[in-house]
Amino acid sequence: MQASNQQIAKILRDVAAAYIIKKTGNVFEIRAYENAADNIEHSTSEIKDLWEEGKLDEIPGLGQKMQGYLDELFKTGRVKHFNDVKKGLKSIFFELLDVPGVGPKTAQKLVKSGVISLGDLKSKIIKGDRMLLPYAFAQAQRILDYLKKSKDVLEVHSLGSLRRMVATIGDLDFSASSKNPQKVVDYFCQMPGIDRIIEKGDTRATIILQSGLQVDILVGQPESYGALLQHFTGSKAHNIKLRTLAQANGLTLSEHTKTKTEEEFYKLLNMDIPASEIREDTGEIEASLNHKLPKLVEIGDIRGDLHLHSNYPIKSPSHGPGADSIEEIVKKAIDLGYEYVGISDHPPGFTSVSKEEIISWVQKRAKVIQSMNTKSIRVLNGLEIDILGNGDLSVPDEALETLDYCIAGIHSGHRNDITKRLMLALQNPHVDIVSHPTNRLLNERDSSEADWEEIFKYCVKNQKLLEINGYPNRLDLRDDLVRSALEYGVKFVINTDAHELSQMDNMRFGVSVARRGWGEDKDIVNTWDFTNFAKWFKIKS
DNA sequence: GCCGTTTTCGGCCCGACTGTTTTCAGTCG
Numbered sequence: 001m002q003a004s005n006q007q008i009a010k011i012l013r014d015v016a017a018a019y020i021i022k023k024t025g026n027v028f029e030i031r032a033y034e035n036a037a038d039n040i041e042h043s044t045s046e047i048k049d050l051w052e053e054g055k056l057d058e059i060p061g062l063g064q065k066m067q068g069y070l071d072e073l074f075k076t077g078r079v080k081h082f083n084d085v086k087k088g089l090k091s092i093f094f095e096l097l098d099v100p101g102v103g104p105k106t107a108q109k110l111v112k113s114g115v116i117s118l119g120d121l122k123s124k125i126i127k128g129d130r131m132l133l134p135y136a137f138a139q140a141q142r143i144l145d146y147l148k149k150s151k152d153v154l155e156v157h158s159l160g161s162l163r164r165m166v167a168t169i170g171d172l173d174f175s176a177s178s179k180n181p182q183k184v185v186d187y188f189c190q191m192p193g194i195d196r197i198i199e200k201g202d203t204r205a206t207i208i209l210q211s212g213l214q215v216d217i218l219v220g221q222p223e224s225y226g227a228l229l230q231h232f233t234g235s236k237a238h239n240i241k242l243r244t245l246a247q248a249n250g251l252t253l254s255e256h257t258k259t260k261t262e263e264e265f266y267k268l269l270n271m272d273i274p275a276s277e278i279r280e281d282t283g284e285i286e287a288s289l290n291h292k293l294p295k296l297v298e299i300g301d302i303r304g305d306l307h308l309h310s311n312y313p314i315k316s317p318s319h320g321p322g323a324d325s326i327e328e329i330v331k332k333a334i335d336l337g338y339e340y341v342g343i344s345d346h347p348p349g350f351t352s353v354s355k356e357e358i359i360s361w362v363q364k365r366a367k368v369i370q371s372m373n374t375k376s377i378r379v380l381n382g383l384e385i386d387i388l389g390n391g392d393l394s395v396p397d398e399a400l401e402t403l404d405y406c407i408a409g410i411h412s413g414h415r416n417d418i419t420k421r422l423m424l425a426l427q428n429p430h431v432d433i434v435s436h437p438t439n440r441l442l443n444e445r446d447s448s449e450a451d452w453e454e455i456f457k458y459c460v461k462n463q464k465l466l467e468i469n470g471y472p473n474r475l476d477l478r479d480d481l482v483r484s485a486l487e488y489g490v491k492f493v494i495n496t497d498a499h500e501l502s503q504m505d506n507m508r509f510g511v512s513v514a515r516r517g518w519g520e521d522k523d524i525v526n527t528w529d530f531t532n533f534a535k536w537f538k539i540k541s
Numbered sequence: 542g543c544c545g546t547t548t549t550c551g552g553c554c555c556g557a558c559t560g561t562t563t564t565c566a567g568t569c570g
Contacts, residue, residue: 236570244553
C-alpha cells in the first residue's frame with residue numbers, strides 16, 4: 001500500500017483518539033501512540049522506505065509492538081488491532097479530529113448530538129502550502145517592526161520554525177519581553193491586517209491575518225525572557241527531552257523559569273547552548289551535555305558563490321538565463337566581500353546547436369570572464385550543464401576541459417534512474433559539483449529517490465562536491481541528507497543559483513541548510529581561502 | 542506502549558486559554 005508519513009501519523013492518532021473515547025488503555029499508552037505519530041510526521045525519511053530497508057528502529061518511539069503493527073499495515077493494508085480499537089466509532093468522528101480545536105472528546109460529543117454535516121466540517125479545515133523560508137522572513141520582519149513600536153516592548157524576536165530555519169514555515173511565532181505583558185498582547189491584537197483573533201490571554205495570543213497566515217505571540221517578564229525564548233523556539237521534541245532531563249535532575253523547567261538569557265537556561269542543565277538550527281532532538285542535547293557541539297558554518301565564513309546565471313548572450317539557451325551582466329554580478333560579489341565568484345551559465349541547448357558551435361561559444365565566453373578579473377576578486381569560468389536521461393552530459397569534453405569548474409545537474413526526467421545518471425555524470429573527470437542533488441521544488445515536487453549512500457561514498461573517494469543550493473524553493477541538498485553526507489566525509493559548496501542580483505543575498509538560506517545539517521566551515525569549500533580553494537579545483541593561481 | 546548513567550519495572554513535559562460542567566476538562570504548542 002502507498003502511505004505518506006502524514007497518513008500513517010493520522011492512523012496512529014486515530015487509534016489514540018479511539019482509546020480515549022473507549023477509556024481503554026492508560027494515558028501513557030495513548031501518549032505513546034501520539035508520540036509515535038509525531039515522530040513519524042516529523043521524520044525526513046519516508047517511513048515506508050525505512051520499513052522496506054528494515055530500519056524502523058531509526059524512528060524513536062517505535063518499539064517492538066508499534067513496528068509489528070506497521071509491518072502488518074504495509075503488508076496487508078490494515079491492522080487488526082487498530083480496527084478492533086476503533087470498532088463502533090463512526091468515520092465522521094475521525095474526520096472531525098482534523099478540525100483545529102476539536103479533539104476526541106469534543107468530536108464524540110458532536111457526533112452524538114448529530115448536528116454536524118461534513119460540509120461545514122471541511123470548510124473549517126485550513127490546509128494551505130507552507131511558506132518558503134525567505135517569504136516567512138519578510139512577513140516576520142513587518143510584524144517585528146510593528147511590535148517594536150510599542151513602548152511596552154523591551155525586546156522582541158521571531159521564534160519557532162523560522163528561528164530554527166526550517167525550509168518551510170507553517171505559522172509565525174513571536175516573543176516579547178515586557179513589564180506589562182497584557183498591554184503588549186492588546187497591542188498585538190490591534191495589528192493592521194488581522195482577520196480574526198483565535199485566542200487572547202494575559203500573556204499570549206493567536207491571530208489569523210487576512211492573508212490566512214497564523215501568528216502567535218508569547219509575552220513574558222524580562223527576568224524569565226531566556227526561558228521564553230528557549231520555550232518558543234522549540235522544537236517540541238527538543239523541549240520535551242530537556243524537561244525530561246530536568247526532571248531526572250530534580251528540576252522543573254518551563255517558559256517561566258527565572259533565566260534572563262537562553263545561555264542561563266541551558267546552564268541549569270550544565271549544557272552548552274545549541275544553535276537554534278539544530279534543536280530537533282537529533283543528538284544536539286547529548287552533544288551539548290558533553291560539550292561537543294559542532295562549530296557551525298556562518299554566513300560570514302562564505303568567500304564566494306559558484307552558481308550564478310548571467311545574461312551573457314546565447315543562442316537557444318537550454319534553460320532560463322540570468323537577468324544581469326557578468327560585470328554586474330562581479331560588482332555585487334565584491335560588495336558581498338567575496339574573494340572569488342564563479343559564473344555558471346547554462347550552455348546552449350545541444351539539440352539545436354552543433355558541437356562546434358558550443359565549443360566556440362564556451363571559448364569566447366571564457367575570454368570575457370577572464371577579462372573581469374581584478375585585484376579585488378577572482379572571477380571563475382564555470383557552467384551548469386545538464387545530466388541527460390542516459391547519464392551523458394550536454395556539453396562535450398573538449399569544452400568542459402577549458403573550464404575552471406563544472407557543475408552538473410539533472411533538469412529533466414526527475415523520476416528516472418537518478419542514481420545511475422548521477423554516478424555516470426560524476427565519473428566524468430571534468431565534473432566537480434552536482435547541483436541541487438535531489439531536485440525537489442518545495443510545495444511542488446518531492447525529492448528524487450536515489451541511493452545517496454553510494455553517491456556520498458563516490459564523492460568522498462573521487463573529490464566530488466555536492467551543492468547546497470540556496471534558491472528559496474530548492475534548499476537542496478536537504479538538511480537531513482547533508483547531515484548523513486557529512487558522516488561519510490562529503491564536502492560541499494553552498495551556492496545561491498541566483499538568476500538576478502538580489503538573489504545573491506539568498507546565501508544565508510543555503511548556509512542555514514548547512515547549519516541544520518551540522519556543517520562546519522571545514523566541510524564547505526567556499527569558506528576556504530582562494531589558495532586552498534584553488535588547490536581543490538586544480539585552478540592555476 | 543516506550544524506554545534506560547538511580548530503573549528490564551515503574552516511570553512517562555509543562556502550562557495557557559477556552560468555554561462552561563463555577564472549579565475544571567479539553568485542546569494546543
